[in-house]
Amino acid sequence: MKKEIFLGFLLCVSVIFIVSPFTAYSQLKPGDPIVIGVPTALGSIEGRDGWMAIQMAVDEINAKGGVQVGKTKHLLKAYSIDTREHEPGIPVQDALTATEKLILEKKPHVIALGNFRSEVLLASMDLMAKYKLPYICSIAMTPLFQKKIAETYDKYKYCFRNALNAPYLVMYLQGLMGFVKKQFGFNKAYIIVQDTLWAQGTGKGLEKWYKENGWEVAGFDAYALGASDFSPSLIKVRAQKAQVIVPIFDMPQSGILLKQARAMQIPALLAGFISPIAPENAWQVFEGEVDGMINTIFEIGPVPVKAVPKSVTFHENFGKKWGKDAKINISGHGPGPSYDAIYIFANAIERAKTVEPDALVTALEKTDMTGVVGRIRFSKDHQVIYGFDPKETALGCAFQWRKPGNRVVVFPEAVAEAKIELPPYMK
Amino acid sequence: MINSIIIYGLVNSVILALIAIGFSLTFGISGVANFAYGGFYLLSGFLVWMLLNYLKFPFVLAIIVTIGVVGLLGFVTYWVILLRVRGIPLSEVIATFALGVGILELFRWMGFVTYDFTLPYFKKGMVMIAGVPLDYQRLFIIGIGLALVLFLYFFTHHTRIGLAFRGIAQNERTAISLGIKSDFTAALSLAFGSAMAAVAAIVILPLGIISINQGYEVLLIAVAVGIVGGLESVPGILVASLLLGYAQIITGTYFKPEWMAVVYLAAIVLVLAIKPSGLFGKFKELEERV
Numbered sequence: 001m002k003k004e005i006f007l008g009f010l011l012c013v014s015v016i017f018i019v020s021p022f023t024a025y026s027q028l029k030p031g032d033p034i035v036i037g038v039p040t041a042l043g044s045i046e047g048r049d050g051w052m053a054i055q056m057a058v059d060e061i062n063a064k065g066g067v068q069v070g071k072t073k074h075l076l077k078a079y080s081i082d083t084r085e086h087e088p089g090i091p092v093q094d095a096l097t098a099t100e101k102l103i104l105e106k107k108p109h110v111i112a113l114g115n116f117r118s119e120v121l122l123a124s125m126d127l128m129a130k131y132k133l134p135y136i137c138s139i140a141m142t143p144l145f146q147k148k149i150a151e152t153y154d155k156y157k158y159c160f161r162n163a164l165n166a167p168y169l170v171m172y173l174q175g176l177m178g179f180v181k182k183q184f185g186f187n188k189a190y191i192i193v194q195d196t197l198w199a200q201g202t203g204k205g206l207e208k209w210y211k212e213n214g215w216e217v218a219g220f221d222a223y224a225l226g227a228s229d230f231s232p233s234l235i236k237v238r239a240q241k242a243q244v245i246v247p248i249f250d251m252p253q254s255g256i257l258l259k260q261a262r263a264m265q266i267p268a269l270l271a272g273f274i275s276p277i278a279p280e281n282a283w284q285v286f287e288g289e290v291d292g293m294i295n296t297i298f299e300i301g302p303v304p305v306k307a308v309p310k311s312v313t314f315h316e317n318f319g320k321k322w323g324k325d326a327k328i329n330i331s332g333h334g335p336g337p338s339y340d341a342i343y344i345f346a347n348a349i350e351r352a353k354t355v356e357p358d359a360l361v362t363a364l365e366k367t368d369m370t371g372v373v374g375r376i377r378f379s380k381d382h383q384v385i386y387g388f389d390p391k392e393t394a395l396g397c398a399f400q401w402r403k404p405g406n407r408v409v410v411f412p413e414a415v416a417e418a419k420i421e422l423p424p425y426m427k
Numbered sequence: 428m429i430n431s432i433i434i435y436g437l438v439n440s441v442i443l444a445l446i447a448i449g450f451s452l453t454f455g456i457s458g459v460a461n462f463a464y465g466g467f468y469l470l471s472g473f474l475v476w477m478l479l480n481y482l483k484f485p486f487v488l489a490i491i492v493t494i495g496v497v498g499l500l501g502f503v504t505y506w507v508i509l510l511r512v513r514g515i516p517l518s519e520v521i522a523t524f525a526l527g528v529g530i531l532e533l534f535r536w537m538g539f540v541t542y543d544f545t546l547p548y549f550k551k552g553m554v555m556i557a558g559v560p561l562d563y564q565r566l567f568i569i570g571i572g573l574a575l576v577l578f579l580y581f582f583t584h585h586t587r588i589g590l591a592f593r594g595i596a597q598n599e600r601t602a603i604s605l606g607i608k609s610d611f612t613a614a615l616s617l618a619f620g621s622a623m624a625a626v627a628a629i630v631i632l633p634l635g636i637i638s639i640n641q642g643y644e645v646l647l648i649a650v651a652v653g654i655v656g657g658l659e660s661v662p663g664i665l666v667a668s669l670l671l672g673y674a675q676i677i678t679g680t681y682f683k684p685e686w687m688a689v690v691y692l693a694a695i696v697l698v699l700a701i702k703p704s705g706l707f708g709k710f711k712e713l714e715e716r717v
Binding site: 043044045048087195221222223224225226227228229230231232233235236238239251252253255256259260263264265275276277279281282284285286287328329 | 428
């Protein structure tokens with residue numbers, strides 16, 4: 001009998017231990033805050049600005065009394081941890097350990113912003129599944145994220161992404177190039193990318209599209225991270241008379257490409273993505289050498305688009321809360337979606353009337369609201385849908401640098417504030 | 428295209444030489460591999476930027492102050508950190524590497540991660556050379572690189588301190604017996620090497636943006652060029668820079684730019700396999716022959 005009591009006790013304890021990770025954080029008593037975990041690369045520009053945007057959203061919601069969960073209102077409380085995953089040599093496991101530390105210590109109900117590197121994102125999905133934590137990723141861009149959700153829905157259904165993914169970036173670049181061809185008759189491009197998975201994937205997607213749409217691809221070069229001399233490609237651009245250079249870079253040294261292209265007086269339109277020239281102060285930093293360059297912004301917000309009033313409000317309020325320096329340096333990827341993620345969670349919790357993970361996932365899947373990035377709806381594989389009309393989808397855009405240092409939105413046509421102009425050195 | 432390769436290959440080579448020469452000078456004289464070199468390089472860039480933007484120094488004054496401060500930091504580093512571990516190579520490497528990482532990560536912690544850190548060109552504009560446009564900044568790089576080499580030759584052959592440098596480098600015990608102060612000379616060599624890192628940073632960084640990871644990359648370049656040319660040999664550094672600089676440009680132009688980074692590694696492997704002291708190195712020449 002004693003043995004049976006002991007075994008019964010052991011069974012109960014085991015059940016409690018096995019079940020507890022999945023339920024312990026779901027309880028919400030009156031007065032409890034809704035805890036948001038933010039594990040991200042805080043030392044990166046995207047992570048830092050995303051975290052600032054999240055704090056802004058949390059403060060705004062709390063100022064209005066918090067989130068209505070059934071009959072009670074609950075304040076939001078956000079905790080961050082630095083995964084340092086943007087630094088060279090940081091293993092995936094280290095970033096995951098930091099994430100799990102945050103989960104175990106702060107017991108979050110949801111996770112926002114999240115991973116910077118795609119491989120960390122893919123690995124962290126198992127962590128979210130283990131703890132049943134609804135997660136909205138706002139930086140890492142790999143399409144494999146969606147593939148995993150589609151293939152193993154029951155396990156990975158807690159994971160969502162509201163940032164742009166790599167295929168959508170290709171879509172915007174394709175649209176932009178079609179626009180450039182229509183306006184100027186250009187049909188010869190040279191693609192220069194950094195040697196990373198997302199940039200290579202984007203470049204190859206674009207190369208395929210070019211070949212199918214009557215363009216000639218004069219060259220496709222990839223540079224290792226940290227490369228500081230781009231003259232081999234620029235020499236070939238000049239020799240082959242390419243009309244458009246398509247750079248795809250987020251490494252800081254990519255600023256050298258722009259400066260070197262200008263120094264070598266390459267008569268080609270730079271149109272693509274170079275992260276150092278996205279911020280508001282790039283005109284001053286590069287002493288006007290960005291004049292005429294067209295740059296993609298992954299999600300609107302850091303660049304305000306008049307057709308989406310919330311993006312303008314976000315941009316202004318970010319400056320008011322964090323100061324002028326923060327506003328002029330804000331990253332073109334991450335902050336808008338990070339801010340939106342908090343409102344998406346708040347909206348879903350209010351509709352679900354609980355923070356219970358499965359109910360919250362169902363509510364998140366039915367999200368249909370307007371945010372900083374435009375209209376927010378998730379696809380079946382939990383990716384926010386991006387397109388060209390902010391009334392229908394979320395929005396990325398392309399802007400052109402113009403004298404005396406303005407970023408003018410030129411694409412998509414539905415929100416364009418001016419037509420593309422050839423830079424002075426191409427007229 | 429050939430003209431472009433010749434001109435930009437030369438620019439690339441001089442950049443490599445500028446980066447590596449300070450590291451090589453310190454090692455050649457004191458035997459200390461200053462692995463804080465990348466940290467000093469980046470510190471110089473940020474220091475000039477801060478003097479220009481926070482204290483509104485004139486550009487020339489900011490340059491002079493930075494070279495002086497970083498040189499002094501090298502001098503102090505010897506007395507405070509290296510003196511205690513001198514002669515224990517592994518400890519020297521660990522101590523200087525830790526200092527370098529400390530400097531770099533301090534800037535990261537202080538938030539120097541945005542894209543607005545750039546140094547101004549010395550002079551804007553460009554000239555056409557053999558039908559190839561070349562901006563003044565790259566011309567300055569070539570000019571300053573050559574001037575630095577000439578200065579080093581004059582300094583080490585015609586000044587008392589320079590002769591003391593050579594004395595210590597050739598045979599430390601004999602030099603001490605002739606009254607040359609070994610530690611003081613070694614500290615001076617560290618100061619000179621650090622000041623040269625500052626010169627390299629001030630000339631090269633205006634080409635792009637200052638970013639933390641450049642500190643690590645600069646160290647890798649300095650070590651790679653040093654291994655190929657011979658860590659303690661200034662002529663070796665120059666020859667290795669020309670070889671690697673042109674090899675990179677030719678690889679990038681005729682093959683694939685992503686292989687440019689492989690050039691360093693391939694050169695290191697080849698040299699270590701064939702002549703471990705480097706093309707002009709003499710440190711282990713006897714052992715190699717044996």
